[in-house]
Amino acid sequence: MAQTTHPPGTGGHAASGDGSNRRDFLYLATGAVGVVGAASAAWPFISSMNPAADTLALASIDVDLAPVAEGQAITVTWRGKPVFVRHRNAKEIEQAKTVNLGDLRDPVADEARVKKPEWLIVVGICTHLGCVPLGQKVTDPRGDFEGWFCPCHGSHYDTAGRIRKGPAPANLVVPTYAFTSDTKIRLG
Amino acid sequence: MAQAQASKFKNPLVNWIDSRLPIFTMLDHEYNHYPMPRNVNYLWAFGAIAGIMLVIMIATGLFLAMQYSSHTSLAFDSVERIMRDVNYGWLLRYVHANGASMFFIAVYIHMFRGLYYGSYKAPREILWILGVIIFLVMMGTAFMGYVLPWGQMSFWGATVITNLFSAFPIVGDPIVTLLWGGFSVDNPTLNRFFALHFLLPFVLLGLVILHTAALHVCGSNNPLGIDAKGPQDTVPFNPYVTLKDGFAVVMFLIVFAFFVFFMPNYLGHPDNYIPANPLVTPAHIVPEWYFLPFYAILRAIPDKLGGVIAMFGSIALLMALPWLDTSKVRSCKFRPIYRQFFWILAIDGLVLGYAGAMPAEGAWLLIARVGTFYYFFHFLVLLPVLGKLERPLPLPNSISEAVLKGAHAKSMEKA
Numbered sequence: 001m002a003q004t005t006h007p008p009g010t011g012g013h014a015a016s017g018d019g020s021n022r023r024d025f026l027y028l029a030t031g032a033v034g035v036v037g038a039a040s041a042a043w044p045f046i047s048s049m050n051p052a053a054d055t056l057a058l059a060s061i062d063v064d065l066a067p068v069a070e071g072q073a074i075t076v077t078w079r080g081k082p083v084f085v086r087h088r089n090a091k092e093i094e095q096a097k098t099v100n101l102g103d104l105r106d107p108v109a110d111e112a113r114v115k116k117p118e119w120l121i122v123v124g125i126c127t128h129l130g131c132v133p134l135g136q137k138v139t140d141p142r143g144d145f146e147g148w149f150c151p152c153h154g155s156h157y158d159t160a161g162r163i164r165k166g167p168a169p170a171n172l173v174v175p176t177y178a179f180t181s182d183t184k185i186r187l188g
Numbered sequence: 189m190a191q192a193q194a195s196k197f198k199n200p201l202v203n204w205i206d207s208r209l210p211i212f213t214m215l216d217h218e219y220n221h222y223p224m225p226r227n228v229n230y231l232w233a234f235g236a237i238a239g240i241m242l243v244i245m246i247a248t249g250l251f252l253a254m255q256y257s258s259h260t261s262l263a264f265d266s267v268e269r270i271m272r273d274v275n276y277g278w279l280l281r282y283v284h285a286n287g288a289s290m291f292f293i294a295v296y297i298h299m300f301r302g303l304y305y306g307s308y309k310a311p312r313e314i315l316w317i318l319g320v321i322i323f324l325v326m327m328g329t330a331f332m333g334y335v336l337p338w339g340q341m342s343f344w345g346a347t348v349i350t351n352l353f354s355a356f357p358i359v360g361d362p363i364v365t366l367l368w369g370g371f372s373v374d375n376p377t378l379n380r381f382f383a384l385h386f387l388l389p390f391v392l393l394g395l396v397i398l399h400t401a402a403l404h405v406c407g408s409n410n411p412l413g414i415d416a417k418g419p420q421d422t423v424p425f426n427p428y429v430t431l432k433d434g435f436a437v438v439m440f441l442i443v444f445a446f447f448v449f450f451m452p453n454y455l456g457h458p459d460n461y462i463p464a465n466p467l468v469t470p471a472h473i474v475p476e477w478y479f480l481p482f483y484a485i486l487r488a489i490p491d492k493l494g495g496v497i498a499m500f501g502s503i504a505l506l507m508a509l510p511w512l513d514t515s516k517v518r519s520c521k522f523r524p525i526y527r528q529f530f531w532i533l534a535i536d537g538l539v540l541g542y543a544g545a546m547p548a549e550g551a552w553l554l555i556a557r558v559g560t561f562y563y564f565f566h567f568l569v570l571l572p573v574l575g576k577l578e579r580p581l582p583l584p585n586s587i588s589e590a591v592l593k594g595a596h597a598k599s600m601e602k603a
Contacts, residue, residue, distance in 0.1 A: 132469040
């Protein structure tokens with residue numbers, strides 16, 4: 001019974017001669033095509049989980065900085081995340097600039113993190129596990145370096161948003177932004 | 189030749205079905221005559237209790253899903269509507285929320301029973317590994333369920349846990365974006381968590397069936413950890429174990445009902461009755477109690493990637509347990525030294541759980557570090573070494589001999 005369902009030269013004779021090589025090749029080729037097919041079929045499913053076009057379309061906003069007085073800070077929402085905009089005073093700028101880069105965990109000069117020294121703009125999400133650090137209000141705890149303090153696991157950031165102490169591995173992220181006029185920025 | 193199998197049931201309809209699809213033969217074999225060691229104690233009931241909890245969770249969850257809206261602007265209010273307006277909605281939700289805790293209590297007792305009596309050893313390795321996979325899927329399901337009410341703890345718990353994946357270099361950030369479906373935990377995240385929270389319990393059900401199938405191949409372990417050698421060592425599952433398990437289930441449900449009716453929010457966190465706010469992090473984020481030991485391990489390591497690896501590793505480690513424990517003796521009853529370390533491990537789990545609920549600073553951080561060290565030391569060093577060094581107590585010749593003490597057992601064997 002079983003033998004008649006196979007073409008001649010394969011089936012029971014597969015173990016000998018050329019037939020075995022050809023059969024092995026066919027198995028491998030079929031398997032390879034199957035894997036490629038399964039991966040191609042899986043792609044749209046996985047890709048559908050990534051940000052959709054409307055989510056991406058909300059990716060840039062304009063912020064007016066004029067009402068923010070020196071020493072004040074505001075929080076704006078960008079891509080569902082808080083962005084800290086702090087109008088730094090001379091002392092804070094001085095603190096950020098005079099730090100020895102060798103002491104930093106994620107060494108970046110203050111100049112590389114700002115476009116204008118008085119405006120520090122960073123994503124307000126702790127690089128440890130994503131909490132929002134405290135320090136936007138003058139009454140908040142600002143940590144040992146007078147920037148921000150994350151209450152979740154105790155990370156301290158300085159006045160340039162750089163990690164100084166605690167478990168976070170990196171500085172607060174500087175988002176992509178540009179000054180569209182002296183007192184306006186566009187985020188994203 | 190196609191031929192119906194021979195079935196022997198009295199009812200002709202049952203017989204007709206069974207000779208074409210032998211489910212009645214299977215049930216009769218697995219749940220009526222199935223031989224259970226005669227000496228199993230009440231700790232063996234927690235598998236059945238966990239199974240009942242899964243059924244209760246699926247039933248209440250199905251009816252809650254009929255009232256719930258998985259949109260960020262509606263989720264919190266739809267849960268409050270379930271609590272205030274839906275007929276018996278408060279009951280369904282409190283049973284479901286406390287049921288998660290009860291499910292974990294049952295599973296933790298079930299796991300520690302397996303640890304104490306060496307139920308993971310040959311030939312039950314695959315049974316044990318399936319159990320660890322069930323535990324992992326349960327944790328994922330519970331985590332996603334906790335996000336659905338969209339309170340502050342839901343949102344920030346989801347943020348912290350999904351951010352764990354960002355610890356991995358290069359692939360980390362794309363994975364997190366893929367999980368979120370955006371740039372932060374938001375509406376796409378809530379929607380997919382609801383879909384997965386609905387799906388995974390049925391995956392669990394499938395895994396539980398595999399777990400039971402693997403169990404019924406080699407049979408249940410027992411407090412002596414020796415194999416049943418014949419009918420004198422066992423009793424039929426029905427009525428002996430069905431009744432015993434049934435009684436244990438009722439006792440367990442009384443405790444469950446006490447929580448549901450008298451302290452339904454005791455195991456929850458009040459912050460989750462504040463609607464989610466992406467701009468304000470609660471001062472102190474804590475996961476649900478059943479995750480606390482693992483949360484303590486995460487925070488004990490002063491490095492982000494290291495903490496994540498230690499936390500996942502602490503569970504993955506359990507899969508290797510059948511090979512880490514080198515002792516041939518299953519039950520702790522006959523392992524005088526290991527028995528003491530078992531209890532230290534149990535206390536270590538409780539201490540880690542307590543430390544996980546406390547702020548990660550000062551003495552609590554130190555305690556969490558010592559606890560984390562002991563956890564890994566226990567499994568990676570103590571277990572392999574003790575198996576070689578320890579001299580176990582003499583094992584009894586058979587279950588019936590140990591249980592029935594000497595002469596009486598002999599007469600049973602003859603009979």
